[in-house]
Amino acid sequence: MKKIILLFCLSIVFISCETNKKPLNSENNFTSKNSEFAIVIHGGAGTILKKNMTPEKEAVYRAKLEEAIKTGYKILEEGGSSLDAVTKTINIMEDSPLFNAGKGSVFTNAETNELDASIMDGKTLNAGASAGTTTVKNPIDLARAIMENSPHVMLSGKGADTFAAEQGLELVDTSYFYTENRFNSLKRAKERDSIELDHDDKKVGFYDAEINNFKFGTVGCVALDKNGNLAAGTSTGGMTNKRWGRIGDAPIIGSGTYANNATCAVSSTGWGEYFIRAQVAHDISALMEYKGLSLKEAARTVIHDKVAKLGGDGGIVAVDKNGNMVFEFNTAGMYRASMNDNGELVVDIYEQH
Amino acid sequence: MKKIILLFCLSIVFISCETNKKPLNSENNFTSKNSEFAIVIHGGAGTILKKNMTPEKEAVYRAKLEEAIKTGYKILEEGGSSLDAVTKTINIMEDSPLFNAGKGSVFTNAETNELDASIMDGKTLNAGASAGTTTVKNPIDLARAIMENSPHVMLSGKGADTFAAEQGLELVDTSYFYTENRFNSLKRAKERDSIELDHDDKKVGFYDAEINNFKFGTVGCVALDKNGNLAAGTSTGGMTNKRWGRIGDAPIIGSGTYANNATCAVSSTGWGEYFIRAQVAHDISALMEYKGLSLKEAARTVIHDKVAKLGGDGGIVAVDKNGNMVFEFNTAGMYRASMNDNGELVVDIYEQH
Numbered sequence: 001m002k003k004i005i006l007l008f009c010l011s012i013v014f015i016s017c018e019t020n021k022k023p024l025n026s027e028n029n030f031t032s033k034n035s036e037f038a039i040v041i042h043g044g045a046g047t048i049l050k051k052n053m054t055p056e057k058e059a060v061y062r063a064k065l066e067e068a069i070k071t072g073y074k075i076l077e078e079g080g081s082s083l084d085a086v087t088k089t090i091n092i093m094e095d096s097p098l099f100n101a102g103k104g105s106v107f108t109n110a111e112t113n114e115l116d117a118s119i120m121d122g123k124t125l126n127a128g129a130s131a132g133t134t135t136v137k138n139p140i141d142l143a144r145a146i147m148e149n150s151p152h153v154m155l156s157g158k159g160a161d162t163f164a165a166e167q168g169l170e171l172v173d174t175s176y177f178y179t180e181n182r183f184n185s186l187k188r189a190k191e192r193d194s195i196e197l198d199h200d201d202k203k204v205g206f207y208d209a210e211i212n213n214f215k216f217g218t219v220g221c222v223a224l225d226k227n228g229n230l231a232a233g234t235s236t237g238g239m240t241n242k243r244w245g246r247i248g249d250a251p252i253i254g255s256g257t258y259a260n261n262a263t264c265a266v267s268s269t270g271w272g273e274y275f276i277r278a279q280v281a282h283d284i285s286a287l288m289e290y291k292g293l294s295l296k297e298a299a300r301t302v303i304h305d306k307v308a309k310l311g312g313d314g315g316i317v318a319v320d321k322n323g324n325m326v327f328e329f330n331t332a333g334m335y336r337a338s339m340n341d342n343g344e345l346v347v348d349i350y351e352q353h
Numbered sequence: 354m355k356k357i358i359l360l361f362c363l364s365i366v367f368i369s370c371e372t373n374k375k376p377l378n379s380e381n382n383f384t385s386k387n388s389e390f391a392i393v394i395h396g397g398a399g400t401i402l403k404k405n406m407t408p409e410k411e412a413v414y415r416a417k418l419e420e421a422i423k424t425g426y427k428i429l430e431e432g433g434s435s436l437d438a439v440t441k442t443i444n445i446m447e448d449s450p451l452f453n454a455g456k457g458s459v460f461t462n463a464e465t466n467e468l469d470a471s472i473m474d475g476k477t478l479n480a481g482a483s484a485g486t487t488t489v490k491n492p493i494d495l496a497r498a499i500m501e502n503s504p505h506v507m508l509s510g511k512g513a514d515t516f517a518a519e520q521g522l523e524l525v526d527t528s529y530f531y532t533e534n535r536f537n538s539l540k541r542a543k544e545r546d547s548i549e550l551d552h553d554d555k556k557v558g559f560y561d562a563e564i565n566n567f568k569f570g571t572v573g574c575v576a577l578d579k580n581g582n583l584a585a586g587t588s589t590g591g592m593t594n595k596r597w598g599r600i601g602d603a604p605i606i607g608s609g610t611y612a613n614n615a616t617c618a619v620s621s622t623g624w625g626e627y628f629i630r631a632q633v634a635h636d637i638s639a640l641m642e643y644k645g646l647s648l649k650e651a652a653r654t655v656i657h658d659k660v661a662k663l664g665g666d667g668g669i670v671a672v673d674k675n676g677n678m679v680f681e682f683n684t685a686g687m688y689r690a691s692m693n694d695n696g697e698l699v700v701d702i703y704e705q706h
Contacts (some may be wrong), residue, residue, distance in 0.1 A: 125630045125663060131484075131600070132509060152599045153626045156485060157510045159598025245512025246505045247484070254607045254632045273506045277478045279607045282632045283639065290643035310478060 035323030035340040037076040038224045039085055041069050043099045044217030045269045045315040048333030050350055061098060062347050065337040068092035069347075072223055073339045082223035082231035082265070083121055083144070090117075090140040090233050093219040097179045099335070100217025102138055105177050105237025107186035113177035115237055116251040117143040118154075122230030122259035129251040130164075131156040137170040140235045143251070145169060153253065157245070182240070189241035218250055220267025222259070222319045230321060232257045232265035232281070239272070248272025254282035261321060263288040264295050269334065270307070270314010278306045284318060295320040299328040388676030388693040390429040391577045392438055394422050396452045397570030398622045398668040401686030403703055414451060414688060415700050421445040422690040422698070425576055430696075435576035435584035435618070436474055436497070443470075443493040443588050446572040450532045452688070453570025455491055458530050458590025460539035466530035468590055469604040470496040471507075475583030475612035482604040483517075484509040490523040493588045496604070498522060506606065510598070535593070542594040571603055573620025575612070575672045583674060585610045585618035585634070592625070601625025607635035614674060616641040617648050622687065623660070623667010631659045637671060648673040652681040 043065060072089035076082070094102025105113045117139030118129035128147025131154065136142045145167045146155055155163055165171060218236035225231075234257045236250040249256035249272035256272070258281030259265035266281040275281075280302055287298035299318055307314065308330050315329020317336060325338045327348075337347045396418060425442035429435070447455025458466045470492035471482035481500025484507065489495045498520045499508055508516050518524060571589035578584075587610045589603040602608035602625035609625070611634030612618035619634040628634075633655055640651035652671055660667065661683050668682020670689060678691045680701075690700045 127630055132598075150597070151626065152595075152597070153629045154600040154605075156598035156600050159596060163597040242505075243512060244503070244505070244516040245485075245509035247507040247509050252507075252605060252607075253629050254605075254635060258632075273504065276506045276606050277480055279611075279632075279635045282607060282635055286636065286639035286643055290639055 035224070035325070035342075037226050037341050038319050038323040038325050038339065039069055039072045039076060039089065039221065040223075040317040040319050040325045040327065040338040041065065041072070041089055041093070041219070041221045041336065042267065042269050042315065042317045042327070043093060043219050043335030045313075045329045045331045045334035046217070047331060048335070048349055053349075058349065061335060061349060064093070064096050064098055065335060065347050066345065068221075069337040069339055069345070072221060073343070076223060076225050079226050081227070082225040082229050083119070085223040085225065086119065086221045086231045086233040087140055087144055089221045089223075090219055090235050091138050094138050094140060094235055097181070099219045100237045101219040101235040103177065104179060104182065104217070106182050106217070106240040108238070109190070109241050109243035111183075111186065113174065113237055114242070114245075115139045115235070116247060117233070117235040118251045118253060118257040119143040119147060119233040120231065120253060120257050120259040120265070121147065122232070122261040122265055125260060127153050127253045127257070129154040129253060129257075130160040131247045131251045132245060133157075133160045133164065134174050135161045135171045136164045137172045137176065140233050141169050142167075143233065143235075154251065156247075177237075182237075185240050218256075218269040220257070220269055220317060222265035222267050222317055224265070224319050224321065224323050228261065228321065230259045230261050230265040230319065232259040232267045234267045234269075249275035249280070252276055254279055256281060258282045258285055260285050260289075264298075264318050264320040266316050266318040268314065268316045270329075270331075271312045274307055274310050274312020275314060277310055278302065278312065280307060280316060284316070288320070295324050295326050296328075299326045303328045303330055388577070388678070388695075390579050390694050391672050391676040391678050391692065392422055392425045392429060392442065392574065393576075393670040393672050393678045393680065393691040394418065394425070394442055394446070394572070394574045394689065395620065395622050395668065395670045395680070396446055396572050396688030398666075398682045398684045398687035399570070400684060401688070401702055406702075411702065414702060417446070417449050417451055418688060418690040418700050419698065422692055422700075425574060426692045426696070429576060429578050432579050434580070435578040435582050436472070438576040438578065439472065439574045439584045439586040440493055440497055442574045442576075443572055443586050444491050447491050447493060447588055450534070452572045453590045454572040454588040456530065457532060457535065457570070459535050459570070459593040461591075462543075462594050462596035464536075464539065466527065466590055467595070467598070468492045468588070469600060470586070470588040471604045471606060471610040472496040472500060472586040473584065473606060473610050473612040473618070474500065475585070475614040475618055478613060480506050480606045480610070482507040482606060482610075483513040484600045484604045485598060486510075486513045486517065487527050488514045488524045489517045490525045490529065493586050494522050495520075496586065496588075507604065509600075530590075535590075538593050571609075571622040573610070573622060573670060575618035575620050575670055577618070577672050577674065577676050581614065581674065583612045583614050583618035583672065585612040585620045587620045587622075602628035602633070605629055607632055609634060611635045611638055613638050613642075617651075617671050617673040619669050619671040621667065621669045623682075623684075624665045627660055627663050627665020628667060630663055631655065631665065633660060633669060637669070641673070648677050648679050649681075652679045656681045656683050
């Protein structure tokens with residue numbers, strides 16, 4: 001009898017201790033199913049409202065998002081690397097005037113275009129970033145060249161343009177980045193700036209009337225390839241009317257971009273200052289690695305709790321080492337798309353349902 | 354009898370579950386005692402060997418470290434803020450030619466001096482950073498002005514110099530940053546560069562013959578004030594012979610500098626590229642917050658495990674919300690000092706014992 005009681009006691013001890021462990025991992029229930037390879041992109045988050053969009057314009061955005069993601073998907077499907085998928089997918093968006101990156105970059109206060117980009121390799125934790133270039137057609141290519149062909153992680157300004165030239169990357173005349181649309185946004189931002197400067201509204205200068213609110217157009221891509229390697233990349237023109245050589249989160253490793261085969265790959269788009277302060281991309285990875293959260297839970301915590309608490313807004317796309325994909329944003333919309341290894345395509349713009 | 358057995362069983366369940374929880378917090382045994390306020394500084398890590406140092410030179414370094422830390426200590430003792438202590442302490446080191454920051458900044462490949470700095474407020478998670486300024490006497494003051502008087506976190510290049518001028522910060526002629534010592538280091542680096550370029554040695558160009566090895570002089574300070582607020586700051590001239598507008602970890606929030614009242618304040622000094630890739634400053638905070646490690650354990654993990662595994666070297670100084678102070682480096686030495694609320698002063702240069 002005593003033995004039975006002892007056995008019973010030990011069983012309870014064992015069971016309750018196992019139960020006790022659970023809370024640590026209870027959020028590891030991935031909601032989406034695993035995928036051998038996967039790709040997720042964004043074309044910027046902001047107050048993108050359906051009422052301000054024409055069906056024609058929406059169709060153009062959707063088509064470009066689809067073209068971009070299918071470019072990366074094809075690379076992954078054929079066994080290519082996540083780094084290649086990220087680079088080539090971002091190239092498509094950089095070459096389009098629709099997004100605030102490459103060709104469609106916004107204007108600075110000085111009526112110039114200063115572009116930022118970064119990329120990270122989850123396998124090696126190598127990274128490359130460039131800030132404030134003015135002649136590089138595809139900044140994500142420069143970020144990658146910095147990662148692969150220099151002893152540095154981050155280059156900036158004229159020096160970064162010089163390095164791009166030495167690397168044989170495609171350079172363009174600064175006029176290449178002129179689009180009427182973006183130039184008008186700058187003019188509106190400056191008008192608003194001069195009117196509202198007295199109100200100490202820190203958002204002043206970032207207003208983009210085109211979508212009736214602040215806009216954080218930035219493009220980004222994250223991918224998992226068939227070899228289990230994660231990569232993340234981000235490219236942007238920054239904020240309309242920016243000045244003083246302002247650098248946002250896009251070229252900051254850990255804020256705008258982060259990839260680690262142990263956890264996930266993340267690309268951010270949002271009010272960059274808050275994304276730096278909240279360490280968005282690395283914090284999502286850290287919550288997974290150290291606290292055992294799922295990618296979805298980690299992304300939610302960072303975007304809806306941490307960033308929102310600071311007063312910032314924006315979103316992220318991410319993929320984890322098991323191919324689980326996540327969109328997460330606290331704005332009205334985010335241009336976005338995803339594809340899994342079955343070729344299932346999701347393209348969306350407005351609020352999550 | 355049955356009741357006693359049941360009580361016994363429940364006790365075992367309770368005790369064993371408590372024991373089961375322990376591993377999570379077992380490293381929370383702070384080795385140093387808590388301090389109401391505290392300050393820790395570094396003046397750079399590297400292969401600083403006693404055999405290469407004269408007693409006179411060592412005395413000069415020790416005296417300057419003591420002067421710097423006592424400046425911040427006095428502010429904290431009188432009830433001042435950790436932000437003020439960090440700023441004023443770093444000013445002392447920036448104004449000295451001994452350290453690679455401010456006056457003693459190293460030269461770029463183009464024979465210019467391009468300075469970086471950053472600061473973070475653990476209470477608000479506000480942050481400020483500047484990269485590549487050439488006329489600002491005290492870049493840590495600029496980083497603080499960016500944090501407090503601009504809507505941005507990070508400014509760069511000429512724009513950052515312009516902002517500094519608008520803020521009324523002290524500007525100097527670029528010749529202010531000329532020191533014969535540093536210029537000779539650049540010449541030696543260039544000579545070595547031209548000889549060894551064929552060897553694909555990525556360390557080439559960073560060689561500083563002055564201390565017979567690679568040197569990562571950067572200054573930094575972390576502090577906890579009487580109100581429980583943490584702050585961290587870092588200031589540097591970067592790496593000798595740097596080019597292409599290279600930005601290291603010093604002005605990168607989360608890499609060179611991080612402060613969060615929930616955890617700790619960290620300032621890094623090391624081979625910046627590796628400190629960015631390893632997300633050094635934020636990772637130490639994340640290991641404390643999410644994994645329950647002590648500051649010492651977190652710092653050890655990041656410096657000796659993560660950074661070292663990537664192939665990087667350097668160190669950090671840190672203080673946590675309870676006033677526990679940490680020096681941690683994987684180089685032969687690090688100029689460093691600490692003071693607790695009892696006024697106990699530690700000044701050291703070489704290997705930890």
